[in-house]
Amino acid sequence: MRLAAAAIALGFVLSSFALAAEDPPLVDIPLGPLLRQSDLVCSATIRTTWRTGQTLPGNGVVLCEHLVMADADTVFKGKLANGGVTFRWYSPPQPAVPGLPSGRSAHSGPPVVGLAPGTRYLLFLQGSDSGTWRVDPSVYPPGVPFISLIAAQSTLGLDASALSNAARNHELGEEFVAAARSLEQLSYPQNALEYFDWTGELLGTEAPPLIRPFLTSGNPWIRYFAATQLALSDDASGQEVLLASLRDRGLHTFLRAGAAWGLARLHDTEALPVLEGIATNDPDSFVRGGALRALWTFDDRGSVPALVQALDDPVEYNRLFAARDLGKIILGRSCALATVEAHEAELVAAWKAWAAGIDLPPDTCKNFPP
Numbered sequence: 001m002r003l004a005a006a007a008i009a010l011g012f013v014l015s016s017f018a019l020a021a022e023d024p025p026l027v028d029i030p031l032g033p034l035l036r037q038s039d040l041v042c043s044a045t046i047r048t049t050w051r052t053g054q055t056l057p058g059n060g061v062v063l064c065e066h067l068v069m070a071d072a073d074t075v076f077k078g079k080l081a082n083g084g085v086t087f088r089w090y091s092p093p094q095p096a097v098p099g100l101p102s103g104r105s106a107h108s109g110p111p112v113v114g115l116a117p118g119t120r121y122l123l124f125l126q127g128s129d130s131g132t133w134r135v136d137p138s139v140y141p142p143g144v145p146f147i148s149l150i151a152a153q154s155t156l157g158l159d160a161s162a163l164s165n166a167a168r169n170h171e172l173g174e175e176f177v178a179a180a181r182s183l184e185q186l187s188y189p190q191n192a193l194e195y196f197d198w199t200g201e202l203l204g205t206e207a208p209p210l211i212r213p214f215l216t217s218g219n220p221w222i223r224y225f226a227a228t229q230l231a232l233s234d235d236a237s238g239q240e241v242l243l244a245s246l247r248d249r250g251l252h253t254f255l256r257a258g259a260a261w262g263l264a265r266l267h268d269t270e271a272l273p274v275l276e277g278i279a280t281n282d283p284d285s286f287v288r289g290g291a292l293r294a295l296w297t298f299d300d301r302g303s304v305p306a307l308v309q310a311l312d313d314p315v316e317y318n319r320l321f322a323a324r325d326l327g328k329i330i331l332g333r334s335c336a337l338a339t340v341e342a343h344e345a346e347l348v349a350a351w352k353a354w355a356a357g358i359d360l361p362p363d364t365c366k367n368f369p370p
Contacts, residue, residue: 040078044070063090087133169202196229231262257290264294276306292321
């Protein structure tokens with residue numbers, strides 16, 4: 001999973017926008033280590049779960065033990081004697097547990113909402129001497145190795161562990177895109193981005209064919225997330241969706257700013273006039289900033305008039321982006337944004353003087369040291 005890259009693609013969406021209550025919990029961990037470190041990887045529907053009353057010390061807090069019984073439908077790694085799987089996992093304590101510091105609110109991690117009868121998950125488990133599977137908190141952070149899969153999609157039956165890694169990964173990719181499809185009726189289906197990202201991590205160049213059908217989804221978030229993941233894969237088939245997202249002022253700010261990044265990732269020069277117009281005339285300052293950051297990656301001299309106009313943006317950071325972009329395009333050098341920020345007023349005035357033909361371009365790196 002490349003969540004860090006995806007967050008950048010979203011223009012800091014995931015760090016700035018709270019998940020809707022209707023969205024299943026999002027898990028921030030790469031799939032590769034989970035697959036390698038787990039003894040058993042299976043999809044299973046929760047039958048029942050309860051606290052055992054046992055505790056386990058971990059990272060300065062006493063963890064509460066849970067016992068879960070589930071019905072597995074497909075095993076991707078390891079072996080199960082039958083279709084049932086029982087495992088233990090550990091969560092931070094609830095406030096009623098003795099030893100919790102006063103005034104601290106606790107939760108049981110991402111799985112708490114979903115670990116209920118009828119919920120299906122992809123489980124990453126380790127073996128134990130007692131024969132019961134477990135989530136080892138010394139290997140996995142509490143509550144991490146549970147990925148919601150919604151409905152069963154696998155046609156491989158109970159045991160797929162004999163498949164090659166490539167075949168297994170393709171089957172998991174099918175699971176993830178099916179889970180993304182199940183989110184289309186949600187208002188803010190952020191987890192679709194995660195499902196697409198896992199598909200990309202597992203399948204690489206084989207992922208785009210599974211993701212492209214979402215470009216025609218009736219949900220604008222789903223369309224955008226699909227186009228963003230395709231851009232991360234250097235696949236231009238989502239380009240029109242990104243352009244439409246950027247232009248549509250009715251869409252969420254973060255989608256539009258992230259669409260600018262996606263177009264920059266694809267280096268779509270046909271999008272330059274749109275980005276220049278957004279950078280100078282869009283009413284949303286965050287979207288203008290996204291377009292300015294996208295123009296920086298193009299390094300196109302034709303964008304200079306728009307960047308000069310953006311020097312008068314009412315938002316400071318947008319003026320900084322414009323001044324930095326001009327330095328890269330005109331002088332061929334890009335300096336730290338902090339340096340531009342430290343000399344913002346002087347640099348903006350100097351670039352305006354250069355644009356008016358009064359003075360030479362200001363060399364941010366040479367004349368304005370950090």
